[in-house]
Amino acid sequence: MLWSGALWKAGTTSWCHVPVAEHPLLAVANAKGAVEFCCLTGSEKNSCKFKPLCSVDLGDECLTLSLDWSTGRKQGGSPLQLVSSDSKGRLSLLSVDESSPSVHIMQQWKAHDFEAWIAAFDYWNTHVIYSGGDDSKLRGWDARVSPMAPVFTCERHSMGVCSIQCHPLRENLLATGSYDEHVLLWDTRNMKQSLADTHVQGGVWRLKWHPTQEHLLLAACMHNGFKILNCQGAMEENKERCPVLSSYVLHNSLAYGADWSRLTLKNPLVLSTEMPVVHEDEGATHVDLEVHNLKIVYESPTATFDVLLDEDQTPASPVQVEGSFDFQQPGPGGDGSNTKLAKAQRETSLLATCSFYDNVLHVWKWEISQTISSA
Template sequence: MKITTLHKIDTEYSADSVEWCPQDDYHSYFVCGTYQLEGNNSESTSPPCRRKGRIYLYQFNPETDELTEKFRIETAAILDMKWLPGANVEIPILAAANALGELIIYELVDDTLKEKHVLNLDKSFHNLLTLALDWEWNPVGENRIVASDSKGDISIVEYGSSGLQLVSSWSAHSFEAWTCTFDKWNPNTIFTGGDDTFLYTFDIRAPENVTKISTNKLHLAGVTSVLSHPTKPNILLTGSYDTNLRIFDSRQMGTPLASVTLNGGIWRIRPDVQDRNLLLCACMYENFSIVKISDDNTDMRCIAEYKEHTDICYGADWYQSKENNERMVMATCSFYDKKLCVSSVTEAGEVEE
C-alpha cells in the first residue's frame, strides 16, 4: 500500500488521541486530543505538576484534501475520546477521558464542541486518571460507557436524558487499566487490559455483582489495547507492550488464532470502515502500521508502515465514510514531537514479506 502525507500539523501540546466522527453528514469532522505536563512532577517539591490539555476539532474535505481547524477548547489532559456510534444520531456526541478522573460529554453543534455533562470517577481525589473508554450504543434506550483508570478500576456509566450516571465500579487490575471495550456482539460482556499483563472478560448484567468470566495470561507485558471487531463476529484483537498483535475467538480465549510482531508496543487498533480486512495500529515507539487479516482470521501480516512520526505514536483512526473506495484516509498523531498528520492510503502493491 502507498501512504501519502496530505497534512502535517503542530499540535503545540503533546498529541495522543484522534477520532473521526462516524455519524452521517459529519464524516468530515475529527478531533485530536492532547496531554501536556506542566511544572515539576517530583513528589518532594511543590507546586505539583499540572496536566493540561486541548481538544482540536478539524474538518477534512475529501474532494479537495483541504483541512480546516474549526474549534479548539482548553481542558485537563486528554487520555482518550470516543464518538457515540450509530450512523443516525441527530447530534454527534463525544465522550472524553481526562487526567482529573472525569468523563466529559460534548455535543458537536455549529462547528463547536459544547460541554454538556461531567462525571468525576475520582471519589477519593487521589490524582486519578481516566485512561480509556468505550461506548455501547443502544438505539432504543440508555447508552452505556465503560471506563478504565489509573488505579486499575473499571466503571460502567449510563448516559441519557439525565446525563451521566455511575452504575457500577470495581477493582479489576493491580496496576493501570490501560484499555477497555464492550463486546460488539454481546453488550453484556466487556474486555479489560492492564499493566499487570492480564486480559479479563467480565459479565456486567448484574451491576451489583459483576462476574469475571475469564482471565487471559498470555501477554508478556501490559495489555494496552483491545478491539472487539465490529464486522467479524466474536473476533477480539489485543495489543501489548510486548509488541505482539493477537487475534482471539472471544468464546475460546485460551489460545490466539494468530499473532504478528509489530515492534514498539501497540497502543491503538482500528479496523478500516471499507471492510478490506485492514487494521491501523499505533505502535508507540516505532511507527504506524497497517495489518492485513486473512478472511478466516488465522493469519495476519504487516503490509505498510508510516514513519512520518518520530516520538511515541499514540493516536490513529480512519476517515469513517465508505463513499470513496479508491482510497482511504487516516489521521495519526504522536506525543513528544506534537504532530498530527492526515494521509491518503491507496493500493500500490503490498509490502513483500
C-alpha cells in the same frame, strides 16, 4: 471531520458511533478522573463548535485512561452506555440519558492490580466487557452478574495489555495489543489460544478495525510508527500471522493515536456505513490487494484542522509492503472454459495519526485495489 474513535495521545476521547439528539457526541476523559460530554453543533459562520453537556467524576486521585461506547456496530438504542478504565485499576460502566442529557455510574469495580490501560465492549453483546491492565492480564466481565469475578483471565501477553477492540463487522473476533509488541487475534468463544500472533516491533498502544474493510487493522506501535495489518489469512485460512501491508513513520515521536475516518472521500458529508458484500452466488474465491500511494494531506501541531483532499498532493515516505499483493487483470474469456474473471475495486481510506511529545496530528490517505476473482 468525524472519526470512528479516539485520536488524542492516550485514547481518552471517543466519538459515539451514532448521533445523539441529531448531533455527534464526544466523550472526553481528563486528567482529573472525570469524563466530560460535548456535542458538535453548527455555528452562524458556517463552522462547527463544541457545546459542553455534562460530566461525571470517577473518583479522587485517578486518571481516566480509556473510553469505549456500546455503539460500535453503529446501532443506537437504550440505554446508551460508555465504559472507562482508570489508573487505579478500576472499570466504570456509565449510562447516558439522551433526553436530559445526563450521565451516571451504573457499576464500578476493581479489575486489575495496577493501571487498567484499556476497557472495551463486545459490540455484539454489550453486556460483556473486556479489559487489559499493567498486570499483563486480559480479562472479560459480564455486567449482568457480579463484576467482582471475571468471566475469564488470560495471561497470553507477557507485558501490560494496553489496546483492545472488538470487531464491529465480524462476530466473535477480538484484537488485543500490548507493550510486549505483539498484536493477537482471538475467537471470543475460546480465549485459551489466540488465532494469530503478529510481532510489530513496537508497543501496541491502539488498535482500530477499518469501518468497512473487515480484514484491515490499524495499529499505533509507539516507537515503531503506525502499521496496517492484513488479517484476511488469519480470518479465513487459519494463518498464525497477519502481514503488514503498510507502515507510516513520519512522526518523530511516540505513535499513540490512530483512527480511520468514517466519511467517504467522494462526499465528506456522508458517513460510510456499508461494507461491500460479495455474495456466495457470485462464485467469489479470493481477494487480492495492491497497495498504491500513501499521501499525507495535512500536518498540524494542533488538533484543530480543516482538510482539503488534493489528488496532486506530494506522496509521503514510501509505503513499506510485506508479501505479494499483485493486481490481477481479468483473464481471457469467450472460449467456453472455466476462466476466472476479476472485478477490480479501488478504495481510498482517510486516516489520522498523532504522536505524544511533539503534539503533531497527521491526516493521510491510503489507497488499495481489490481484485475479486470469480469463476
